Amino acid sequence: KRFGVSVTYIQQDAPLGLAHAVLVSEHFLGSDPFCMYLGDNLIREKLAPLVTRFREEKPQSQILLARVPDPTQFGVAELKDGKVVRLTEKPKVPPSDLALVGVYMFDATVFQAVKAIKPSARGELEITDAIQWLIDKGHTVRPHVIDGWWKDTGKLEDMLEANRIILDTLVPRTDGTIERSDITGKVVIEAGARVVASSVRGPAIIGKGAQIENAYVGPFTSIGDGVIVRGSEVEHSIILEGASISDIGGRIESSLVGRNVSIYRSQHKPRSFNFMLGDRSEVGLI
16 A cells, blocks of 8 residues: 555465465466565666566566675576576585576466476475476576676675665655754654654654654664654664664664664663664663
């Protein structure tokens, strides 16, 4: 609703692999071509032109690739004559520097591939095995090497870097309330948010209904909806919905704080803290 689209959720009952996720979606997708986009991947390049190309050229698959300094940490593609000829998962001796990005396009042939492959050593139906099946059976798998940055946000530092990149594109906007506060740089303050007696240095975003009081919010910080930051400093961090940070007497930096987490000050006050906290955690600083 927020983005003007209708979303259908399809449940994968067990973590049996990406190819299994494709298989359980077959009844919904039918014979239509589709794009599979892994939610923890971010890319700068626009997808619409790539989807158009896929529809026009009609290969059985189109995969996105990115050049990386250390291909041994990724699935790697080997190309020949503009086509993908082999995929290798985390090779010790990479055939190229082209890593698989978590964006794939398929036609309905992929369902044959998924039904033909066997689970891997870790008990999952691997999407790379399904793509390799397409290649081995003579189907066309087209590569596209992306132009611009790509982030797989599986680690804290990658999430913070992705947050930094996205916040750098902010267009300043104030829909909330500012009282006796200093706002500088590119800052978005959403509706219902209140910034009182505080300093906010952009790029930063303050979510809906958030309360920032007697606090400092530094650059590259995302404050989620309903978050409370009171008597505290936060910088280069992601604070998710409903979290509360109160009177900690120091600065939280380069951190990810989960939903509904409570962080408060005890008697002692280290000057800097670094957290990666799960949802509904509670932390007392001592």
